[in-house]
Amino acid sequence: xxxxxxxxxxxxxxxxxxxxxxxxxxxFAIVWASLSPHMNxxxxxxxVDPNTLHIAGEFTEDNLGTQVDAKGRVTTRIVTxxxxxxxxxxVVPQDMQVTFRFVSPDVIHGLLVVGTNINTxxxxxxxxxxxxxxxxxxxxxxxxxxxxxxxxSQMVAHVRVVPIADFxxxxxxxxxxxxx
Amino acid sequence: MGYVLTTFFIMGFGYFVAESxxxxxxxxxxLAWLGFILGIVGTVxxxxxxLTGHASVMFTFYPPLTASPIFYLGLVLVVVGSWIWCVLMxxxxxxxxxxxxxxxxxxxxxxxxxxxxxWLWTTIGVAVELLFVVIPAAFGWTxxxxxxxxRTLFSWTLHAIVYFWLIPAYIAFYTIAPQAAGGxxxxxxxxxxxxxxFLLCGLPVGLHHLFMDPEHSTGFKSIQMILTVLxxxxxxxxxxxxxxxxxxAGRLRGGKGLFGWIGALPWERPMVLATxxxxxxxxxxxxxxxxxxxYGMNAMVHNTSWVSAHFHMIFGGSVVIMYFAxxxxxxxxxAGRAAPSVALQRIQLWLWxxxxxxxxxPWHWLGLNGQVRRVAQFDxxxxxxxxxxxxxxxxxxxxxxxxxxxxxxxxxxxxxHVERSAGVYPAPVKYATALHPDQPVPAALNGFALxxxxxxxxxxxxxxxxxxxxxxxxxxxxxxxRVDR
Numbered sequence: 036x037x038x039x040x041x042x043x044x045x046x047x048x049x050x051x052x053x054x055x056x057x058x059x060x061x062x063f064a065i066v067w068a069s070l071s072p073h074m075n076x077x078x079x080x081x082x083v084d085p086n087t088l089h090i091a092g093e094f095t096e097d098n099l100g101t102q103v104d105a106k107g108r109v110t111t112r113i114v115t116x117x118x119x120x121x122x123x124x125x126v127v128p129q130d131m132q133v134t135f136r137f138v139s140p141d142v143i144h145g146l147l148v149v150g151t152n153i154n155t156x157x158x159x160x161x162x163x164x165x166x167x168x169x170x171x172x173x174x175x176x177x178x179x180x181x182x183x184x185x186x187x188s189q190m191v192a193h194v195r196v197v198p199i200a201d202f203x204x205x206x207x208x209x210x211x212x213x214x215x
Numbered sequence: 216m217g218y219v220l221t222t223f224f225i226m227g228f229g230y231f232v233a234e235s236x237x238x239x240x241x242x243x244x245x246l247a248w249l250g251f252i253l254g255i256v257g258t259v260x261x262x263x264x265x266l267t268g269h270a271s272v273m274f275t276f277y278p279p280l281t282a283s284p285i286f287y288l289g290l291v292l293v294v295v296g297s298w299i300w301c302v303l304m305x306x307x308x309x310x311x312x313x314x315x316x317x318x319x320x321x322x323x324x325x326x327x328x329x330x331x332x333x334w335l336w337t338t339i340g341v342a343v344e345l346l347f348v349v350i351p352a353a354f355g356w357t358x359x360x361x362x363x364x365x366r367t368l369f370s371w372t373l374h375a376i377v378y379f380w381l382i383p384a385y386i387a388f389y390t391i392a393p394q395a396a397g398g399x400x401x402x403x404x405x406x407x408x409x410x411x412x413f414l415l416c417g418l419p420v421g422l423h424h425l426f427m428d429p430e431h432s433t434g435f436k437s438i439q440m441i442l443t444v445l446x447x448x449x450x451x452x453x454x455x456x457x458x459x460x461x462x463x464a465g466r467l468r469g470g471k472g473l474f475g476w477i478g479a480l481p482w483e484r485p486m487v488l489a490t491x492x493x494x495x496x497x498x499x500x501x502x503x504x505x506x507x508x509x510y511g512m513n514a515m516v517h518n519t520s521w522v523s524a525h526f527h528m529i530f531g532g533s534v535v536i537m538y539f540a541x542x543x544x545x546x547x548x549x550a551g552r553a554a555p556s557v558a559l560q561r562i563q564l565w566l567w568x569x570x571x572x573x574x575x576x577p578w579h580w581l582g583l584n585g586q587v588r589r590v591a592q593f594d595x596x597x598x599x600x601x602x603x604x605x606x607x608x609x610x611x612x613x614x615x616x617x618x619x620x621x622x623x624x625x626x627x628x629x630x631x632h633v634e635r636s637a638g639v640y641p642a643p644v645k646y647a648t649a650l651h652p653d654q655p656v657p658a659a660l661n662g663f664a665l666x667x668x669x670x671x672x673x674x675x676x677x678x679x680x681x682x683x684x685x686x687x688x689x690x691x692x693x694x695x696x697r698v699d700r
Contacts, residue, residue, distance in 0.1 A: 043650065047402055047455070054451040062444045065510050069437065074511025076426040078433045080684075084691040117696075142696050143277050143362060145427070145518055149585030149599070154427055154514040158362050159279065159693035161429040176599040180518035180587035182273050184280065184698065188591045 077155045077165050085140045085159040089114070094138050101125050101133075103208040110134045115144040115157045115179065118186030124212035126195045128202035129172050137163045145181030148194055156181060169196040217274055217530075219258050221380045222293055224538050226250065226300040228383050229327045231545055233307040235644050236321040236390075239314070242306045250299030253292045260289025269699040273589065275369060276349060279360045283699040284353035287345055294338055301331035312661075319656035322406055323390040323646050329410040330382040332663050336418055336670055337379055340371025352695045359692035363430035364685040370421035371678060374443075378417035380530060382410065384537035388457045388490060391544060394647035395486035398464025403649035405456045407660040412449035414666055416442055419677030426513045430690070435681050436510070442677065443508040450501060454494070461490070463650065485560045489540030492568040493533045499572075500529025503579065518589075521582025524575040532571040536564060539624055547641035550631040560627050566620035574613030577606040 068074040088094045094114055100122050101111045109131055114121045116139060127133045137146070139157045147154040148167075155163040169175075179190035195212055204210050226247075233241055241247060263285070264270040270286035308320055308328045320328070344365050351357045389406045393399055400406065422439040425431055465476025482488050503525030506512055516522060543560050547553055554560060578586070581603055586593075593600050593607075659665050 043401065043459075046459075047405055050455045051405075051448075051452060054448055054455075057451070058444050058447055061447075061505065061509070062441060065440065065444075065512075066437075068511045069433075074514075075433050076436060076510065076514060077429060078431060078436060080430060080432060080688070082688070082690045085693050086691070142279055142693070143366075147514075147518065147585060147587065152514045154517050156425075156428045158366065158429055160362055160691045163429040174599070176585060176597070178585075178587045178590075180589075182277055182589040184696075185271055187589065188593070191594065191597070 074152075077163055079162070079164045081162040081164070082160060083138050083162050085138070088138055088140055093136070096121075101127055101210045103204045103210070105208075108132075108134070110136060112136045112138075113192070115139050115146065115190075116141050117184050118179075118190045120146075120177070120179075120190070120192035122212070123192045124195060125192070126197055126202070126210045126212055127169060128199050129169050129196050130199065131202075132166060132168055135165045135167070137165075142183050143181055144179050144183050144190070146177055146192075147180050148175050148177045150175070153177075154180075169194075172196045172198050217376075217380075218261075218290070218293060220535075220538075222297050223251075223254060225330070225379065225383055226254070226297060228386075228541060228545075229300060229304050229331070231549075231644075232323045232327045232386070233304060235545075235548075236323040236646055237307060237311045239307070239311060242303060242310060246299055247303055250296040250303075252296075253299070254296035257289040257292030257294075257296065260285050260292065264289070264699075271698050275373070276344075276365075278349055278352065278365045279362060279693040279696050281349070281352050281360075281695045281697050281699075284350060287350050287353055291342075291345060291350075294342065297334065298338070301335050304328050304331040319403075319661050321646065322400070322403055322649075323386055325407060325661070326382060326386045326389070326410045329414050329663065330379060332667065333375060333382070333414050333417060334379045336414075336674070337372050337375035340368045340373075340421070344368035344372075357695070359694055361685055361690065362693050363428075363690055364682070366425060366428060366430070367422075367678075367681055367685070370424050371418075372421070373424050374421045375417045377526070377530060378413050381534050382413065383541065384493065384534045385409070385413075385453060387486070387537045387541050387544075388453060388493075389460075390646040391541070391644075392457065392486055392490040392647075393460035393464060394645055395484050395544070396461055396464035396480055396490075397468060398460055398462075398647070399650045400647040401456050401459035401463065401650055403652075404654060404656065404660065405452060407656070409449040409452045409456070411660065411666055412452075413446075414663075415669055415673065416446040416449070418670055419673040420446060422677070422681065423508050423513075426510060427517045430685075431681055435677070439677055440508060440510045442673070447501070447505065450497075454497075457490070457494075460647070461487075483557070483561070485543045485557060485564060486540045488561055489536050489564050492564060493536050496528050496532035496536070496568065496571065499575075499579075500525055500533055503528065516582055518587060519582035520578035520586040520588055523588045524578035524582060527571060527575045527578070532568065532575070536567055536571075539564060539567065542624075542628060545644055546628060546631055548643050551641075552631055553641050554627075555630045556627070559623065559630075563620050563623040563627055566616055566623065570613045570616030570620055572613070574610050574617060577610045581606055 099112050103109050111125050115137055137157045139159045144157040151167050153165050153167050155165050157163050173196055175194045177192040177194050179187060230241055230247060264283045270282035272280045272282045304327055308324055348365050352360055420439050420443040422436055423443045426436055462476050465479040468479045470476030470479030480487055507525060595601050595604050
């Protein structure tokens with residue numbers, strides 16, 4: 036086998052350029068996805084006091100679940116705590132923009148909805164906000180995905196996606212999974 | 216597992232390299248034993264608190280969950296033991312350089328010292344988190360925790376720690392495997408450059424573990440994402456240099472044609488076999504890693520079994536199988552005996568690779584379908600989860616194969632000492648020489664002063680505001696949640 040230092044160095048340099056090029060292509064694809072279709076992770080730095088959020092403000096019990104505001108915007112508010120979601124089932128309309136807002140009064144939680152872009156940590160002290168649009172009706176799984184204590188495995192909720200025709204807010208703009 | 220297996224293996228291998236590659240005695244062996252004893256005492260403290268249910272916070276802690284202070288102090292002792300190792304490695308290298316002025320430090324030692332430097336930088340984050348936030352809370356001195364701050368400090372450590380675990384495997388790729396295969400190292404300089412790239416790019420990237428966190432802005436997340444893309448480069452360079460080194464071995468053994476050299480390699484040698492299996496798993500683990508770091512795409516996989524599959528493949532698979540092979544490679548010179556059965560060593564390595572593939576592959580698929588991680592049990596009666604059952608059974612079977620392999624590994628090492636083998640005194644471990652050993656090594660690639668300055672600049676750019684923001688914005692704190700009483 037011929038051992039030629041110059042040709043070795045050349046092939047090595049070529050490979051290095053090719054690999055840096057490949058990395059740059061990946062980077063380009065990621066940056067494009069972030070700028071053009073706005074595929075960004077949830078990053079709204081918005082504070083909420085974990086010790087008082089249940090007493091006053093946006094996340095008191097009456098305000099939890101799905102609500103349609105005067106402008107027709109759909110917002111779903113959920114409190115995650117050891118070891119359940121409140122509420123454990125939420126209703127959302129199909130083919131409409133939905134904003135989810137999550138808070139935790141105790142420890143770190145996290146969640147995802149299978150098959151969607153909903154995936155966020157819920158860190159005490161912060162509001163986690165995710166926007167999405169569901170394209171199919173049905174019940175979707177929303178488990179807690181971050182270790183929050185020994186009951187973590189039991190912490191599961193569901194998102195019920197209904198066609199717009201079946202999405203009927205009451206006089207306060209609220210929609211819930213079950214009639215009370 | 217993540218802390219104990221790795222830290223003890225890396226310390227032991229480092230001491231071995233410092234003596235065998237530099238051919239000089241280890242400076243202050245008593246200090247080395249002190250580090251070892253601190254590590255053992257720390258491990259006992261950690262294991263005792265975990266097994267008695269006083270530290271169910273897992274190994275990333277999740278404050279405001281707070282365990283018994285003994286758990287955290289045990290971890291501190293393990294880390295302090297490893298700091299002693301770091302200092303000894305750097306002292307050993309400096310002594311050698313003083314005794315051999317103008318000579319390049321042997322590659323195996325240079326890489327080991329790079330790992331020591333990396334580890335000193337890496338542990339700053341977790342040390343600050345433990346000493347200033349978590350341990351005061353565990354003793355009851357403080358009642359609240361800034362959760363965003365603790366997550367950010369831990370992220371400082373969280374990614375670079377895996378390079379600390381990985382580098383010994385790469386040392387074996389570069390300096391032991393080519394020798395074991397009967398070849399030469401293709402390029403000494405490229406190897407040095409790869410280790411330096413790990414040092415530079417492995418650290419300022421920890422925020423990619425916090426892509427889905429609400430306490431950081433898209434700006435700093437994207438800066439660290441860009442640096443994460445670069446971290447793929449040293450691995451891709453390694454793939455080339457190590458493959459080319461193995462090719463020289465295959466061709467020297469008479470392999471012909473484009474791929475003929477692969478068959479000509481001495482696959483019956485455990486080090487060569489392990490390198491092959493490790494590379495095979497590196498493709499899957501590396502691919503998974505590229506998906507994980509892809510910013511927007513991370514939402515598909517964050518905290519799912521996909522991530523568990525990724526690091527089992529790349530750490531449990533690619534890296535740990537090289538730990539096994541290194542142990543087999545250096546044990547004869549430690550025990551003063553030849554291996555009783557190389558065939559059993561091969562079987563152990565095969566079982567490990569097959570077990571790891573069978574266990575991790577279903578997790579990739581289930582993770583994409585929303586199976587979350589860190590869960591003790593699933594409700595298989597739920598229709599959206601019931602179809603996971605057969606895949607979990609496959610994964611479990613892979614896990615059993617791994618247990619058998621691990622037991623066989625321990626037996627393979629014990630058997631050096633129990634069986635009265637013929638006792639051919641083995642040759643001391645040799646490290647691969649470069650194809651062109653006369654190539655001059657620039658001073659920058661023979662020390663770390665310059666690179667430490669670069670690491671400082673990169674870390675300042677990547678982490679100064681993300682950490683400072685917690686003191687500027689003063690976010691509301693969370694109440695400590697004790698799990699130990």
